[in-house]
Amino acid sequence: xxxxxxxxxxxxxxxxxxxxxxxxxxxxxxxxxxxxxxxxxxxxxxxxxxxxxxxxxxxxxxxxxxxxxxxxxxxxxxxxxxxxxxxxxxxxxxxxxxxxxxxxxxxxxxxxxxxxxxxxxxxxxxxxxxxxxxxxxxxxxxxx
Numbered sequence: 658x659x660x661x662x663x664x665x666x667x668x669x670x671x672x673x674x675x676x677x678x679x680x681x682x683x684x685x686x687x688x689x690x691x692x693x694x695x696x697x698x699x700x701x702x703x704x705x706x707x708x709x710x711x712x713x714x715x716x717x718x719x720x721x722x723x724x725x726x727x728x729x730x731x732x733x734x735x736x737x738x739x740x741x742x743x744x745x746x747x748x749x750x751x752x753x754x755x756x757x758x759x760x761x762x763x764x765x766x767x768x769x770x771x772x773x774x775x776x777x778x779x780x781x782x783x784x785x786x787x788x789x790x791x792x793x794x795x796x797x798x799x800x801x
Contacts, residue, residue, distance in 0.1 A: 670701040671708075692763045693772070693780030703762050710734070714754040741765065767792065767799055 673681060685700050694700060713734055720727040731751055738744040742765050744753055763769060768783045771792055777783035786792050790800045 669705065670698055671705045672701065688759065688763065691780075692766065692769055693784050695784075700759070703759055707757060707759060707762060710738070710757065711755055714751045718751050718755075767794070767801070 675681070685697055688694070688700050689697070713730075717727050717731045717734070734754065735744065735749045735751070738754060738757075739746060739749065743757055743761055767787055768780065771777050771783040771786060772780045776792070777786050788800055790798050792799055
Protein backbone atom coordinates (compact mmCIF):
# COMPACT_ATOMS: atom_id res chain seq x y z
CA UNK A 658 0.00 0.00 0.00
CA UNK A 659 1.06 3.60 -0.62
CA UNK A 660 2.28 5.95 2.04
CA UNK A 661 -0.54 7.94 3.64
CA UNK A 662 -0.17 11.69 3.31
CA UNK A 663 -1.30 13.85 6.20
CA UNK A 664 -0.71 17.11 4.35
CA UNK A 665 -3.69 19.41 4.12
CA UNK A 666 -2.58 20.94 0.82
CA UNK A 667 -1.16 20.06 -2.58
CA UNK A 668 1.54 21.39 -4.83
CA UNK A 669 1.35 24.99 -5.91
CA UNK A 670 4.24 25.07 -8.38
CA UNK A 671 6.49 22.75 -10.35
CA UNK A 672 10.18 23.33 -10.93
CA UNK A 673 11.32 23.12 -14.55
CA UNK A 674 12.88 19.84 -15.66
CA UNK A 675 15.90 21.58 -17.19
CA UNK A 676 17.18 24.20 -14.73
CA UNK A 677 19.52 26.05 -17.13
CA UNK A 678 17.65 26.23 -20.42
CA UNK A 679 18.59 29.61 -21.92
CA UNK A 680 15.30 30.41 -23.71
CA UNK A 681 13.18 29.57 -20.65
CA UNK A 682 15.43 31.57 -18.30
CA UNK A 683 15.24 34.59 -20.61
CA UNK A 684 11.46 34.37 -20.97
CA UNK A 685 11.03 34.01 -17.19
CA UNK A 686 13.20 37.07 -16.53
CA UNK A 687 11.17 39.04 -19.08
CA UNK A 688 7.91 38.07 -17.33
CA UNK A 689 9.36 38.90 -13.89
CA UNK A 690 10.42 42.35 -15.10
CA UNK A 691 7.19 43.07 -16.93
CA UNK A 692 4.87 42.12 -14.07
CA UNK A 693 7.12 42.99 -11.11
CA UNK A 694 7.30 39.52 -9.58
CA UNK A 695 9.42 38.67 -6.56
CA UNK A 696 10.94 35.41 -7.78
CA UNK A 697 10.75 32.64 -10.36
CA UNK A 698 8.42 30.62 -8.13
CA UNK A 699 5.63 33.10 -8.88
CA UNK A 700 6.07 32.42 -12.61
CA UNK A 701 6.17 28.65 -12.03
CA UNK A 702 2.99 28.87 -9.92
CA UNK A 703 1.06 30.52 -12.74
CA UNK A 704 2.46 28.07 -15.30
CA UNK A 705 1.47 25.13 -13.08
CA UNK A 706 -2.07 26.42 -12.57
CA UNK A 707 -2.39 27.02 -16.31
CA UNK A 708 -1.07 23.53 -17.07
CA UNK A 709 -3.66 21.95 -14.75
CA UNK A 710 -6.49 23.97 -16.33
CA UNK A 711 -5.38 23.09 -19.87
CA UNK A 712 -4.96 19.39 -18.97
CA UNK A 713 -8.50 19.30 -17.61
CA UNK A 714 -9.81 20.95 -20.79
CA UNK A 715 -7.85 18.53 -23.02
CA UNK A 716 -9.19 15.45 -21.24
CA UNK A 717 -12.75 16.82 -21.47
CA UNK A 718 -12.31 17.48 -25.19
CA UNK A 719 -11.40 13.82 -25.78
CA UNK A 720 -14.78 12.72 -24.37
CA UNK A 721 -17.93 12.51 -26.48
CA UNK A 722 -19.80 15.84 -26.77
CA UNK A 723 -23.00 14.38 -25.30
CA UNK A 724 -21.10 12.74 -22.44
CA UNK A 725 -22.53 13.63 -19.04
CA UNK A 726 -19.06 14.09 -17.53
CA UNK A 727 -17.99 16.48 -20.32
CA UNK A 728 -21.18 18.51 -20.04
CA UNK A 729 -21.06 19.00 -16.26
CA UNK A 730 -17.31 19.30 -15.71
CA UNK A 731 -16.84 21.34 -18.89
CA UNK A 732 -19.54 23.79 -17.83
CA UNK A 733 -18.00 24.05 -14.34
CA UNK A 734 -14.53 24.72 -15.80
CA UNK A 735 -15.86 27.40 -18.15
CA UNK A 736 -17.88 29.03 -15.37
CA UNK A 737 -14.75 29.17 -13.20
CA UNK A 738 -12.70 30.72 -16.02
CA UNK A 739 -15.38 33.39 -16.61
CA UNK A 740 -15.58 34.11 -12.86
CA UNK A 741 -11.80 34.55 -12.70
CA UNK A 742 -12.03 36.93 -15.66
CA UNK A 743 -9.85 34.79 -17.93
CA UNK A 744 -12.62 34.24 -20.50
CA UNK A 745 -15.43 36.45 -21.70
CA UNK A 746 -19.07 35.34 -21.64
CA UNK A 747 -18.93 35.03 -25.44
CA UNK A 748 -15.93 32.65 -25.22
CA UNK A 749 -17.63 29.85 -23.30
CA UNK A 750 -16.05 26.94 -25.21
CA UNK A 751 -13.35 24.50 -24.16
CA UNK A 752 -11.26 25.47 -27.20
CA UNK A 753 -10.80 28.95 -25.73
CA UNK A 754 -9.50 27.42 -22.47
CA UNK A 755 -6.66 25.83 -24.44
CA UNK A 756 -5.80 29.30 -25.80
CA UNK A 757 -5.13 30.77 -22.34
CA UNK A 758 -1.64 32.15 -21.79
CA UNK A 759 0.53 33.12 -18.85
CA UNK A 760 0.13 36.79 -19.79
CA UNK A 761 -3.67 36.54 -19.56
CA UNK A 762 -3.41 35.30 -15.96
CA UNK A 763 -0.71 37.84 -15.05
CA UNK A 764 -2.93 40.68 -16.31
CA UNK A 765 -5.57 39.67 -13.73
CA UNK A 766 -3.23 40.10 -10.74
CA UNK A 767 -4.00 42.95 -8.34
CA UNK A 768 -0.47 44.31 -8.67
CA UNK A 769 -0.85 44.65 -12.45
CA UNK A 770 -4.33 46.20 -12.12
CA UNK A 771 -3.11 48.81 -9.61
CA UNK A 772 -0.29 49.82 -11.97
CA UNK A 773 -2.47 49.86 -15.11
CA UNK A 774 -5.11 52.01 -13.38
CA UNK A 775 -2.40 54.57 -12.60
CA UNK A 776 -2.60 54.27 -8.81
CA UNK A 777 1.13 53.47 -8.69
CA UNK A 778 4.11 55.06 -10.45
CA UNK A 779 5.64 51.68 -11.35
CA UNK A 780 4.80 47.98 -11.17
CA UNK A 781 7.16 47.68 -8.19
CA UNK A 782 5.50 50.62 -6.47
CA UNK A 783 2.16 48.84 -6.92
CA UNK A 784 3.52 45.81 -5.06
CA UNK A 785 4.69 48.03 -2.20
CA UNK A 786 1.31 49.81 -1.97
CA UNK A 787 -0.51 46.47 -1.78
CA UNK A 788 1.91 45.12 0.82
CA UNK A 789 1.55 48.27 2.97
CA UNK A 790 -2.27 47.94 2.94
CA UNK A 791 -2.99 51.09 0.91
CA UNK A 792 -5.16 49.26 -1.63
CA UNK A 793 -8.64 47.94 -1.06
CA UNK A 794 -11.01 46.01 -3.32
CA UNK A 795 -14.54 47.03 -2.46
CA UNK A 796 -14.47 47.30 1.35
CA UNK A 797 -11.78 44.63 1.79
CA UNK A 798 -8.17 45.78 2.35
CA UNK A 799 -5.81 43.57 0.34
CA UNK A 800 -2.22 42.88 1.34
CA UNK A 801 -1.47 39.65 -0.50
